[in-house]
Amino acid sequence: MRQDTAASFEPRKSPVQARSAATVEAIQEATIQVLLNGGAERLTTTRVAARAGASVGTLYQYYPNKQALLFAVLERHLSNVSGAVEAACEHSRGKPLAQLAKHVVEAFVDAKMRRTDVSQALYLIAAGIDGPALVRRASLRSRKAMETAMRSAPDAANAPEAFMVQIMFGAMAGATKSVLEAGASPAMVRKLRHHLVLLCQSYLEAGTHLTSPARQGP
Amino acid sequence: MRQDTAASFEPRKSPVQARSAATVEAIQEATIQVLLNGGAERLTTTRVAARAGASVGTLYQYYPNKQALLFAVLERHLSNVSGAVEAACEHSRGKPLAQLAKHVVEAFVDAKMRRTDVSQALYLIAAGIDGPALVRRASLRSRKAMETAMRSAPDAANAPEAFMVQIMFGAMAGATKSVLEAGASPAMVRKLRHHLVLLCQSYLEAGTHLTSPARQGP
Amino acid sequence: MRQDTAASFEPRKSPVQARSAATVEAIQEATIQVLLNGGAERLTTTRVAARAGASVGTLYQYYPNKQALLFAVLERHLSNVSGAVEAACEHSRGKPLAQLAKHVVEAFVDAKMRRTDVSQALYLIAAGIDGPALVRRASLRSRKAMETAMRSAPDAANAPEAFMVQIMFGAMAGATKSVLEAGASPAMVRKLRHHLVLLCQSYLEAGTHLTSPARQGP
């Protein structure tokens, strides 16, 4: 990864033909696999290509450099998760805050845990150059969606400030990561799902009361 | 980092002399600095040594290899944080759960944010080989301390299961990271501190009710 | 030679120690040798290093990239030649044009032919990126020296325009190259020397008459 110049990280050509699509898919999958048994340190373009059953040259026909490959893999995953969150927000339009939170949390956990191996692998590259930027962008996207949805809630008056949403998503990500690192058995994942709903709901309620001083008492 | 064998990652010699201690300190600090302006990609032993005002050879007298250096830096930080949490637990022995939570959260945030640059830098290497292992171990240490402290609380009957503690620490770490990535201005940090207390307390309370159904006395 | 950015082509470190100086010398010489039996196409940094009895790494401690190495070798030679021409101009200050021309031509041929192998080799890289620029600069330096010397000649009134000097040096270079390609036996070199003096002197005289119309006849 010698590449420093702000070269284009865009994929080189879109795989229009069926075979190409399969190759690209294989390369992405191989990237995950290589990452999972060797870490970022052992991730070389040659190894990825070999694992994908292709040659390095082929890899470089679809990605201009190693960074671009990692970007693509990371982005796909983040986009899946953000997309799921956005969809949940959409579906929960007009629902009370507690329910919105529930749907969002469940969508987040489900999307993240659909492929625990992928999620696990991505932590290994997320720290890489500009990985953080991608992550931040994806996170922002989710947060915006949630903030919008919150404004449409019947109890929107109690809607928490943006900061709380940030904390909430940070907490979700952190707790999920912790479970992932502990093995992420299906049972644990179910439990995580349940507890994160609890955590977010109680936090939102507590935070809301905090912000709206008049606690409507008699 | 060609190193594969599970070589000893222990520092080579303990810096008994004053000069050695200063050198070691300079090298650790240089590591952070290099990390902060170049990322993990640009972190080379030569560069670190140069920044520390030493030569590569000197660096290799204190650390058997690059990994060992990164380990040492990471461990020191994690140990600081775990230590702070442990101390807070110690001090809160016999206090009610809510107060314990408050002390622990504040200790965590304070320790983590004492040097935001260091925390930021460490995310860049935490993903490296066996970085996760270190992190997991440190996290475990904190959790154990908290679980022990909880059992000494007057309302220990309501003490949550271990899983909740895991979630709590995961959430704390995630939210903190999120703030760190957003710039971590002092004002934000203060807010984070406050909100995390809120989050943990309300989560613990909600979770407790959940687990111990018998609380609804007559 | 992937390098495109206008990176510094300056040597990386000046060889202050004796051993370093020897290494640098060996690398330069090896470059010539590799060039001579394989052409520019076969010139790889690895091969050069091997021939110099060093490792690639060592080569790259003295030259930041392949271009820089070729530059250094080319420049040294061109500088030798330009230097010789300048010295000849200096020594011929105040002498008539014909004698100046003689000295310059002889200095040029002698300098160029001191190491016919080097001269031969350099044609192979002179065409490379920015080689032409170097050559042009060196040529200019020689031409300026000659023009200056000409103005100090007793028959300076007949001094030819700058264009003629350009042509003269171009012709010298071309004829020399032709002899070099034909083998450059000592006998041929002697003949070349003699003929180039003749060529330049007669050209200057003819050209001068051309420019200064009044041929001072009785």
Next chain:
Amino acid sequence: MRQDTAASFEPRKSPVQARSAATVEAIQEATIQVLLNGGAERLTTTRVAARAGASVGTLYQYYPNKQALLFAVLERHLSNVSGAVEAACEHSRGKPLAQLAKHVVEAFVDAKMRRTDVSQALYLIAAGIDGPALVRRASLRSRKAMETAMRSAPDAANAPEAFMVQIMFGAMAGATKSVLEAGASPAMVRKLRHHLVLLCQSYLEAGTHLTSPARQGP
């Protein structure tokens, strides 16, 4: 250019059909263009093909490898020039030496400067493997033609030795190259033409007197 075996560099098929001829022409032209804006370093078969509006496969149907392509382009140019010189010699049969020289020089300059871009581009590959051989062969062809023509001159008695012809052509090539590198504006080219005639004529005359000592008779 991995090719080592002295494989045939002959074009693969003669373009008998009109379409083929057009393709070949386009490829040759594209080679020049690519060479002119990227240098030899950037000359890849794919790029040439793309610029010619064809595919690599097509290129390889006309040339067995990259070398063959470069050969063909270089040879065509050299052949043009040699041909022009030969024609001039033919036309000047029986004319005095001075006039022969004039015609030859003018033919050379005109042929070389008909497409300054092509001439410029070719310097970039002439150094390549066996480029020198081609150049030498072409030069020899011109020289032979001139020597033959000289023997038919009325003042053939004064005809210079072969070496002088070699020097003459070398000088012409060198001076022309120098002008080319300086930009080769039409005005400069005209001047070059004029001066080279002068240079060759005066050299021939001076050299002739030199060789035939018997001229000083009463």
Next chain:
DNA sequence: CATGAATGAGGTTTCATTCAT
């Protein structure tokens, strides 16, 4: 003990060439 030149395995990337479509 400190230094920093030397080493060389190995990583990234290019590009001439082939061949199935």
Next chain:
DNA sequence: TATGAATGAAACCTCATTCAT
């Protein structure tokens, strides 16, 4: 016949690590 995806050898260059000074 034309195409252009695939191939993989080989080039350039870096950097962890050692060791003579």
